[in-house]
Amino acid sequence: MNEYILYPGCSMEGSARAYNDSLMAIKDTLGIGLREVEDWNCCGATEYLSINLIPAYSLIARNLAIASKQANGTRTVVAPCSACYLNLAKADYYMEERPALGQKVNEALAAGGLHYQPGSLEIRHLLEVLVYDVGLETIKSKVVRPLTGLRVAPYLGCMVPRPDYYNRWSDHEHPTELDEVLKALGAEVIDFPLKTTCCGGHMTQIGPETAYELIRRLVSSADTYQADIMTTVCPMCQMNLDAYQAETNRYFGTHYQMPIVFFTQLMGLAFGMDAKDLGFGLEIVSAKKALERIGVELPEPPAAKKKDEGLPMPQRRLKKTATPKQEVEA
Amino acid sequence: MPESNVLKQGAGLRQQEDLTLLHEVSVATAGVSRLEMCIQCGTCGGSCPSAADMDHTPRMLFAMLRAGMRDDVVRSNTPWICVSCYHCVVRCPQNVHIADVMYTLKGMAIKAKQYKDSTAPDFSKSFVDMVESFGRSFELGLATRHYLTHYPLRLPGMAGMGLGMLTKKRMNLVPSRIKDMEQLTAILDKAKTLELTE
Incomplete structure (x- = not known):
């Protein structure tokens, strides 16, 4: 112990x-x-x-x-x-x-x-303690329900691998620790190019337009790689990508539905624990569909508000500044 | 840093270079900033995810510090747009503590009351107020106060998300407070009388 x-x-x-x-x-x-x-x-x-x-x-x-x-x-x-x-x-x-x-x-x-x-x-x-103290072998030995077939985008954000004062991480920009943990759980890990790109940090509060673009880049890249779910190690990243995804969609006229959960939640699932004891269902973008791929049932998320059938309203137009930049996804 | 570094003969310059501003910023930054070591390579701006929204790239800002352009530096939006992602920090060939210099510049702008848009400084201040009252941050109080002040018209649009966070019990309705608030207050009161000057 x-x-x-x-x-x-x-x-x-x-x-x-x-x-x-x-x-x-x-x-x-x-x-x-x-x-x-x-x-x-x-x-x-x-x-x-x-x-x-x-x-x-x-x-x-x-x-x-x-x-x-x-x-x-x-x-x-x-x-x-x-x-x-x-x-x-x-x-x-x-x-x-x-x-x-x-x-x-x-x-x-x-x-x-x-x-x-x-x-x-x-x-x-x-994460670093789990990889280097507990070890990947131990983690693997505890898996009873491998996440086989679940395509996961490993997302670390900025402040864990950088600035890394004590040189504990395999790389500052493309560290592989989280990938290794997810592989040990049996998940299909995508080689996520934006794994340490910024989620916008506090810009969702003080300059939302700057943040929306950073969120869009991440979610659209994970979507392009056909990830079922993103996983993170940071409360701020989870909050920005999850709670502000609808705002980002509205701003750009996109329709992403990319659930993002904590890596510890996926570990718990692989260890055979009950989804509701692991905080599933608390995410704003529901992880239900993603988890169905590995045979885990989540309760139905509360139904979305019915569309008003009142007066016809003009369609929301895409903002001019919001043209998605293509090169980022390349 | 020895005093002789503040005024020095720059290469090829007719008159002495006045590095007072550069020195002041460097000293006020936590750790050893290494700001004087900047070679103007521009790796910082090239690595920055939010550079497009900045008035000046970090490289340009550091050149302005060296040139003593105090007013232009404190009015720049650059430190406020910095997202603290540390991409520039790990790539800087001179190991300048760029993100920490940005914090110092924000502090200078707040002291000089020189910023174009008060959204960011107000957010920081609201956050600090919460922490100084409770010892913990209080997301609901912070977000409501911030949105009411700066984006009252966006509040209805954000209500759905706020409600989602509340019904999922991801935002507490009341702040939690640490037990020994007295001790924390004593520490912070003392700390406020101290400055990094050497």
Whole structure:
């Protein structure tokens, strides 16, 4: 049994509940113990860093300081969320690289009776822990319902393989770790060229048009490769591609229906667990049709609203700026 | 960085180069920014997924920093369009911490109140307010406040998606709060009095 300290992050309690549920469902099968960082706080995402530097790093470092006090026999902190993982790793790395930063942050932490010695913890992403600690062989040995025939697009997003301060990943732009896990589950993995291309991040909130184009590229590429489903390791990516897919379709006049789920959900399925214990059904773009391919039944998603049969309305026209760029799919 | 680097004779220049602005940005960036090492190769702009929407590519922005064009730099939309994907960072041959420099420039623009469009800074501020009140982020509160301020006309269109998130219990109706808010507040209050100056 490998023991780890878990930093869940805010989305695991909300928008990424399916990630949390599926992780909790598979952890015993994989033989990993997860102890939560006590009374953890938000990592600041990509927002706090631009407002005020020292408070932003102190916010992150409070979690590190608490985790290092908890480190009883293990010094590895596991984060399932990409942005949380990057922020924790970044604070640890920069506090060491720039001693002046480390000193100021510790001065702030001292006001709360805490201290963090940079380098004393190992910050890792969940996927990397599963591939390199648990191992592909172990994962494969737990499979009782192989995902045979399910075409999956492995999508990692940006912040897991980049900037990769400790060189843990096979590649910064085309890492193969997620592909390997899915193959071990028996899935048919497409060679997804945009696997580490950006989902738009916070641009869905502050510049939706920029984000819609990034979302369109990803979904249309997965669709071109005839993927049944996309899978991700990041709550932000899942949220953008899932919850904003309808908006993106409306903006471009497209009709994509590409479900996107967390890789832990697919692992749970392959381990023979019940779909509803793995958070299936929480996705906005239903995964029902995709899962039928491997004989898994999901309850019917709530029926779409009936079309109004009132006055005839003009057809929604495609926006001029929204001409899909062909070269991206090439 | 030694003071002598701030004013120096550039190659072939008649007068001394004033690197005060470059130095200021470099020092205010977390980690060792290596901003001074930029060789203007343009790999950053060429790797950027959102460069098409930027006023200046990162390369151009760094040249402007070197040239001391403070006002143009803080008014540029570039740092706000940056999606923090780190493509440029892993490809930069000089290992410049480009994404972190963008955070520094956003902070400078907020301090100078110099931005063309307040959508992004307001979003960041709302986020920070939530975190400073609860210790956790609160998606529903954040999204509602942000959309009400900036896209009130889009709210009806987004309601379907918001409702989907709510009925699927993917958005909490009430924020969760950490236990030791007092400790976090003490840390942040102290941190706000500190700056990176060396």
